[in-house]
Structure formats: structure tokens, C-alpha cells
Amino acid sequence: MVKVRLEFSGGLDLLFGNQKAVEADIPQQSGHQLTVAEAMAWARDNLLTDRPELFMKGSSVRPGVLVLLNDTDWELCGELDALVADGDRVTFISTLHGG
Amino acid sequence: MVKVRLEFSGGLDLLFGNQKAVEADIPQQSGHQLTVAEAMAWARDNLLTDRPELFMKGSSVRPGVLVLLNDTDWELCGELDALVADGDRVTFISTLHGG
Amino acid sequence: WDGLQHGLNKEQIARYSRQIVLHSFGVQAQAKLCRGSVLIVGAGGLGSPAALYLAAAGVGRLGIVDKDSVELSNIHRQIIHREADVGVHKAVSAAQSCRALNSSIQVEVHCEGFTPANAVQLVRQYDVVVDASDNAPTRYLISDACCAVGRPLVSGAAIGTDGQLTVYCHGADGPCYRCLFPEAPAAGNCARCVDAGVLGVVPGVIGTLQALEAVKLLSGIGEPMSRRLLVIDCAAGRFHSVKLRAKSASCVSCGTSPAITAASLPSYDYAAFTGQAAANDAAPKPLQLI
Amino acid sequence: WDGLQHGLNKEQIARYSRQIVLHSFGVQAQAKLCRGSVLIVGAGGLGSPAALYLAAAGVGRLGIVDKDSVELSNIHRQIIHREADVGVHKAVSAAQSCRALNSSIQVEVHCEGFTPANAVQLVRQYDVVVDASDNAPTRYLISDACCAVGRPLVSGAAIGTDGQLTVYCHGADGPCYRCLFPEAPAAGNCARCVDAGVLGVVPGVIGTLQALEAVKLLSGIGEPMSRRLLVIDCAAGRFHSVKLRAKSASCVSCGTSPAITAASLPSYDYAAFTGQAAANDAAPKPLQLI
Numbered sequence: 001m002v003k004v005r006l007e008f009s010g011g012l013d014l015l016f017g018n019q020k021a022v023e024a025d026i027p028q029q030s031g032h033q034l035t036v037a038e039a040m041a042w043a044r045d046n047l048l049t050d051r052p053e054l055f056m057k058g059s060s061v062r063p064g065v066l067v068l069l070n071d072t073d074w075e076l077c078g079e080l081d082a083l084v085a086d087g088d089r090v091t092f093i094s095t096l097h098g099g
Numbered sequence: 100m101v102k103v104r105l106e107f108s109g110g111l112d113l114l115f116g117n118q119k120a121v122e123a124d125i126p127q128q129s130g131h132q133l134t135v136a137e138a139m140a141w142a143r144d145n146l147l148t149d150r151p152e153l154f155m156k157g158s159s160v161r162p163g164v165l166v167l168l169n170d171t172d173w174e175l176c177g178e179l180d181a182l183v184a185d186g187d188r189v190t191f192i193s194t195l196h197g198g
Numbered sequence: 199w200d201g202l203q204h205g206l207n208k209e210q211i212a213r214y215s216r217q218i219v220l221h222s223f224g225v226q227a228q229a230k231l232c233r234g235s236v237l238i239v240g241a242g243g244l245g246s247p248a249a250l251y252l253a254a255a256g257v258g259r260l261g262i263v264d265k266d267s268v269e270l271s272n273i274h275r276q277i278i279h280r281e282a283d284v285g286v287h288k289a290v291s292a293a294q295s296c297r298a299l300n301s302s303i304q305v306e307v308h309c310e311g312f313t314p315a316n317a318v319q320l321v322r323q324y325d326v327v328v329d330a331s332d333n334a335p336t337r338y339l340i341s342d343a344c345c346a347v348g349r350p351l352v353s354g355a356a357i358g359t360d361g362q363l364t365v366y367c368h369g370a371d372g373p374c375y376r377c378l379f380p381e382a383p384a385a386g387n388c389a390r391c392v393d394a395g396v397l398g399v400v401p402g403v404i405g406t407l408q409a410l411e412a413v414k415l416l417s418g419i420g421e422p423m424s425r426r427l428l429v430i431d432c433a434a435g436r437f438h439s440v441k442l443r444a445k446s447a448s449c450v451s452c453g454t455s456p457a458i459t460a461a462s463l464p465s466y467d468y469a470a471f472t473g474q475a476a477a478n479d480a481a482p483k484p485l486q487l488i
Numbered sequence: 489w490d491g492l493q494h495g496l497n498k499e500q501i502a503r504y505s506r507q508i509v510l511h512s513f514g515v516q517a518q519a520k521l522c523r524g525s526v527l528i529v530g531a532g533g534l535g536s537p538a539a540l541y542l543a544a545a546g547v548g549r550l551g552i553v554d555k556d557s558v559e560l561s562n563i564h565r566q567i568i569h570r571e572a573d574v575g576v577h578k579a580v581s582a583a584q585s586c587r588a589l590n591s592s593i594q595v596e597v598h599c600e601g602f603t604p605a606n607a608v609q610l611v612r613q614y615d616v617v618v619d620a621s622d623n624a625p626t627r628y629l630i631s632d633a634c635c636a637v638g639r640p641l642v643s644g645a646a647i648g649t650d651g652q653l654t655v656y657c658h659g660a661d662g663p664c665y666r667c668l669f670p671e672a673p674a675a676g677n678c679a680r681c682v683d684a685g686v687l688g689v690v691p692g693v694i695g696t697l698q699a700l701e702a703v704k705l706l707s708g709i710g711e712p713m714s715r716r717l718l719v720i721d722c723a724a725g726r727f728h729s730v731k732l733r734a735k736s737a738s739c740v741s742c743g744t745s746p747a748i749t750a751a752s753l754p755s756y757d758y759a760a761f762t763g764q765a766a767a768n769d770a771a772p773k774p775l776q777l778i
């Protein structure tokens with residue numbers, strides 16, 4: 001199990017039962033470190049309460065969602081393959097268009 | 100030596116050579132843990148470039164300055180006697196009156 | 199058609215429809231705003247956006263306190279006033295802008311300034327108080343009056359490129375200004391905008407956030423900034439929130455046996471306590487540039 | 489008396505004296521503002537405070553783009569307009585308020601809206617661009633035009649009680665909007681204020697911060713929010729800044745061999761790319777409350 005804080009912002013919280021943050025215990029395959037891809041799939045399968053197409057597209061995040069690992073754009077950490085350890089935070093932010 | 104990040108805000112940075120944050124190595128007495136009081140006195144003696152009366156009054160901070168240990172009001176951590184460990188942040192914020 | 203008993207008329211529903219359709223806000227929160235009242239002390243850099251956004255949001259009754267007149271050097275940050283208002287009393291000018299934005303609310307002007315003599319009676323008339331003042335004695339006075347009468351206080355301040363925001367006197371454990379700063383800073387430690395300068399948009403950010411906190415307090419939506427201080431460094435683009443102490447049982451203003459009460463406040467000497475008179479941004483020395 | 493060669497006249501020195509006395513800003517930064525220009529795309533919830541604070545701060549030339557007229561339901565957040573302006577073109581109404589605040593600056597109105605046909609030519613005329621629009625196709629269009637012409641872009645957005653702020657297209661490594669979001673979200677994922685609602689003061693906070701970023705870019709003072717995204721949760725009172733990627737060499741807009749250029753942009757189909765036409769907050773359905 002990896003203890004991860006999952007955070008949802010920019011309206012994505014609405015897909016997760018209005019929760020802006022969830023302290024999750026995510027199971028990992030033995031001998032393997034957890035990846036962001038696995039954490040994301042776990043959130044979809046275990047936390048999502050509404051319309052999965054607003055969260056993911058295929059095995060990645062849907063267009064218009066920014067993924068952060070410990071407040072850093074996942075593009076700087078390896079994207080789907082970025083490793084997630086105990087105490088890490090994975091944040092999903094939907095880009096806003098309103099004004 | 101204790102590695103402490105000292106932060107100055109609300110105009111106090113002007114007293115410390117316009118630095119808003121300093122990574123400091125503060126010596127401690129053997130067998131004793133460093134206190135906020137000692138960190139403050141060290142900052143006054145080693146970093147202050149200007150008018151010490153705008154930073155301290157007697158052995159404490161001057162009226163109108165808020166002291167924080169890791170983003171928490173020092174009143175909640177023991178004030179002058181609060182213990183400071185490696186990696187901690189001590190912040191000094193001058194209250195502002197302007198508008 | 200008022201089956202939800204919100205008491206809003208059709209024009210109000212149309213005007214505030216973008217807030218009413220918002221699920222986390224809705225018609226009941228809007229109705230609370232429309233029934234609520236806010237006192238804004240200071241129609242300057244902080245009070246300008248605070249008053250405009252509270253008027254726009256539909257707060258039913260706004261009180262605006264000031265004692266100075268608009269000067270040209272105010273307008274770089276005091277956007278509620280226009281060039282044509284130079285020389286007009288700030289409370290009058292601000293009220294005029296609020297009414298032009300929203301004629302359906304009540305706007306009251308208090309032109310004599312906020313003083314120990316009128317503080318308690320003014321604060322008593324409103325649900326929430328916004329400290330948009332610019333000097334230490336007035337900040338202590340506002341906090342004391344809010345303690346004496348039991349009103350939540352949205353406090354903002356700005357100077358240079360720094361800003362601060364918190365809510366005092368809120369809920370069971372929220373501290374007041376004196377809980378944090380029981381002893382006043384020496385007069386020489388209190389920089390004023392007129393002397394130290396201020397980037398105009400900095401009080402703009404803080405004043406707008408003060409309107410937000412007042413909306414949260416009136417509507418009951420969201421978590422007010424009680425026991426938290428937001429510190430902003432506009433030059434660096436840093437926003438930082440820190441945790442504050444609870445109220446102090448021994449506080450002379452909000453403690454268990456306060457020395458400063460509604461009865462005693464008018465005779466408290468704020469000038470002596472802070473070592474300075476309530477200053478303002480009026481009558482600056484002409485700026486000399488070689 | 490202009491020994492510092494700042495080029496400001498006496499009235500300007502008096503008007504901006506509170507910024508000029510500020511050590512970290514000063515007369516040279518003020519002179520840069522007075523010589524600078526900003527294009528504000530959208531005179532709505534974000535554009536209202538952005539335009540007012542930039543006019544007040546003394547930005548020499550402001551361009552205001554919109555295509556809609558003021559409606560009563562706009563005013564809860566669009567504080568640059570007054571009740572008397574309902575029915576008036578938003579760019580005209582906003583310009584009027586800016587001029588009333590500061591008659592010494594130039595304010596230009598662009599009433600045809602921001603389109604692929606005029607985007608490049610508009611952006612080219614200004615030093616800094618503020619994205620105060622309210623829909624995805626316009627956001628891609630503004631970013632592309634800023635890449636094509638090489639202008640920094642201050643991007644803000646707000647909905648509900650959430651807000652976001654960043655600076656695109658800045659410096660050697662600052663990304664553009666497409667670097668972050670190369671593929672457009674499906675139309676169904678794009679909530680608009682007219683549908684989802686917005687607490688009026690939320691775009692107020694973001695728009696004021698957009699003015700701050702524009703001031704920083706023009707004056708050269710402070711650290712602009714490039715490669716950082718500020719995320720604000722106004723209900724919780726949380727402010728959070730996160731680190732963003734650098735620009736992408738393969739970006740079709742700002743990469744090493746961009747497909748979208750000043751020449752090709754006018755024929756790019758933004759409606760097809762985003763699956764939606766540039767929407768606006770006009771003509772809302774009447775809100776029904778049982």
C-alpha cells in the first residue's frame with residue numbers, strides 16, 4: 001500500500017463526490033513502485049462517482065486536465081511513468097475557461 | 100549547527116539587506132536544542148544590517164511582529180522556548196497598517 | 199413563485215442569476231447577502247474594490263466611513279473615485295459609485311470618520327465590518343469596537359508590494375487584533391502608504407479578497423479566514439497562508455473580563471496607546487524628483 | 489527638472505507619487521508603465537478590474553476588445569459597467585470608465601471582438617496581452633496570436649469559486665497555452681459562467697492579479713508568473729502555486745518550427761479544433777426558480 005494524497009481542482013472535485021482531497025491507500029504490485037498511471041486508474045475505479053469520460057481518455061488523463069506530482073507539472077517528472085511514494089501528492093486540475 | 104530557513108516579511112526584509120529568506124546554519128550549545136529565542140538573537144547578531152530596535156525589544160521580538168515556526172504562530176508552539184530543528188522555518192512578519 | 203421563501207424579487211433573480219445558478223452558492227446564500235449589511239471603514243485603496251464588489255454582489259445595506267476628500271494622488275489605487283471626484287468627500291464619492299453599480303441596495307455615508315466617540319454605535323448597525331483603514335490607531339479602534347459589539351471583522355492591509363488579510367472576532371475561538379498584538383508597535387515602525395509608497399494594485403488584490411471574506415461571512419458559504427493570515431508578496435508572486443493563535447482569555451478587548459467595553463471604549467486614548475494620531479493619505483508633501 | 493530622464497510631467501509625478509516613492513518601483517518603472525501598452529481581450533468579469541487597475545496605474549495605452557453589450561446579469565461581477573450602461577457595447581462602456589479614472593492615458597476600443605481575422609494585427613499593436621475571455625476557442629486564439637507575434641500573455645480564468653492565473657509566452661522557456669494543453673478539451677468539459685455560475689468576486693480577484701502581472705511585465709519589476717500556475721479556491725480560502733513545464737520544442741504554436749504563424753493563423757479553424765464557437769455571457773436563458 002502507498003499512502004497518497006489525491007487532490008481535485010477546477011471542477012474535477014464534482015466527479016469525486018465533491019471531495020477536493022482524498023487520503024488514499026493505493027495497493028501496488030509486489031516488487032514494483034506505484035506510478036502516476038496506476039494511481040490515476042485506481043482513483044477512477046475506486047473514487048469516481050460520476051462520468052469517467054470527464055476524468056480520463058483511454059489510459060491517460062482527458063485533454064484539458066493538468067496533472068501534478070507534489071505541485072510540479074508531471075511533464076517534468078515522467079508523466080504516466082512518474083513514480084509515486086508514501087506521502088506524495090498527486091493533483092488533477094481542470095483548466096478553466098470562464099471569466 | 101542547525102540548518103534553519105529564516106524568512107522576513109512585511110518590510111522586515113529591509114532590515115536584513117533586502118533578503119526575504121536566508122538559509123542559516125545556527126550554532127547550538129552542545130547537549131541543548133536550539134530555541135526560537137536563540138535563532139532570533141543569532142539573526143540579530145549575524146544578519147541584521149540596520150536598526151536592531153525595529154526587529155527586537157529586549158530579548159523578544161518588538162511589538163507588531165508576528166513570529167511563526169513552520170507557518171504556525173509561535174504562541175501555539177511555546178514562543179521564545181519553542182525548539183527549532185534541522186529543516187525548520189522561522190518567519191518574522193511585521194503587521195501592516197497601510198491601505 | 200417564491201416557493202423557496204427566499205424573498206428575492208424578479209429583478210434580483212435576474213441580476214444575481216450567475217451567483218444563484220452556482221450550486222455551492224444558490225438562492226438562499228444570495229438572499230442572505232441581500233438581507234445583510236457591511237460597514238466599510240475607509241474608502242481608499244482597500245475600500246475601493248471592497249465596496250464595489252459588495253455593492254455588485256447585492257449586499258443589502260452598505261455603510262461607508264471616511265473623513266477625507268479625494269486627491270489626484272489617491273486615484274492610482276483608489277479606483278472607486280474618478281478624476282471628476284477630486285475634492286469630493288471620499289465617502290460620498292464611493293457611495294455614488296456603488297449606487298451607479300446597483301441602485302437596488304442601500305448605501306449609507308458616514309463622513310465624520312471612525313472615532314472612539316462613534317465607533318460602537320456605527321459597528322452596532324451592521325452585520326460585518328471591513329477594516330480598510332490606513333493607520334494603527336484606527337485598526338485598534340475598529341477591532342475593539344467589533345469585540346465590544348460582537349461583529350466579525352475582515353481586516354486587510356497593504357504597503358509597498360506586500361499585503362495581508364485575516365478575519366478577526368469570528369466564531370468561538372477567533373482572535374481579535376489585540377490578541378495578536380497586545381502591545382502597539384512604536385510609531386516609527388508603522389510605515390504609511392503616503393510615506394513608503396504602495397503599488398496601486400496591491401490594495402486592489404487585498405480589498406477584493408476582503409469583499410470575498412465579507413460575502414462568505416454574510417452568506418455562510420465557505421471557510422472564513424479566521425485564525426489564518428494570508429500573506430501576499432506581489433513582487434515575487436507568492437501567496438502564503440499561516441496558522442494563527444486562538445483568542446486569549448486575558449485579552450483586554452475580547453477576553454473573559456475585558457477592560458475595553460462598549461461603555462468604556464469612547465474614553466480610551468488610542469493616540470496615547472499607539473503614540474500616533476489617526477493619520478491619512480491626504481495632504482502629501484509634493485514629491486521632489488531631481 | 490527631468491535630470492533622471494524619465495519623461496514624466498509634473499501632473500504624472502503628482503498622480504503616481506505613491507508608486508514613485510516606493511523604493512522597489514520608483515520613477516523609472518512608472519515611466520515604463522506610462523510608455524507601455526496593454527491589450528485586454530474581454531471587458532467582462534476579469535477585464536473589469538484588469539482595465540481599471542491598469543488605467544489607474546498609468547499604462548500609457550490600453551486596448552479593450554469585446555463584442556457584446558452590457559446586460560444586468562453581468563454587473564454582479566463586471567464592476568467596470570454601471571446600471572446606466574445596460575445595452576451599451578462593453579468595450580465602449582469599459583473605455584469610458586477608464587477615461588473617467590485617468591484622462592491622461594489613451595484608451596482604444598475594438599468592438600468587433602477578437603477573431604482569427606484580426607488577432608495578429610491587434611496583438612502586434614500592444615506590448616502585453618491580457619486574456620480576460622470566457623471560452624476555450626478564444627483562449628487558444630489569443631495564445632496563438634501571442635506566439636506568432638511574440639508578446640507575453642497574462643492568462644486568467646474563473647468559474648464557480650475557483651480561479652487560475654499564469655503568464656504564457658514569456659522569456660526564453662515560458663510555455664504557451666498549447667504547450668500545456670495541445671489537445672482541446674471536449675466541448676462538454678468546458679463550463680461557462682453563464683451555465684455553471686460564478687461568485688462575482690472570484691473573477692475580481694483574478695482580474696486584479698492579471699493587472700498586477702501586466703504591471704510587472706511592463707515595468708520589469710518583480711518575478712512574473714511564468715512557468716507557474718496560481719490556483720485559488722475562494723470557498724476554502726486556499727492559494728496555491730504550482731510549477732509548470734517549459735515550452736515544448738514540438739509545440740505547433742511556439743515550437744521550433746511552428747505550424748501556426750502570423751500568416752497561417754487567420755485561416756485556422758478554432759471552432760473545429762475546440763468543437764465549439766466562441767461563446768459569451770450574453771442572452772442568458774431566464775433563470776427559473778420554483
Ligand SMILES: [Zn+2]
Nearest residue numbers: 374377449452
Ligand atoms: Zn482579543
Ligand SMILES: [Zn+2]
Nearest residue numbers: 664667739742
Ligand atoms: Zn507552445
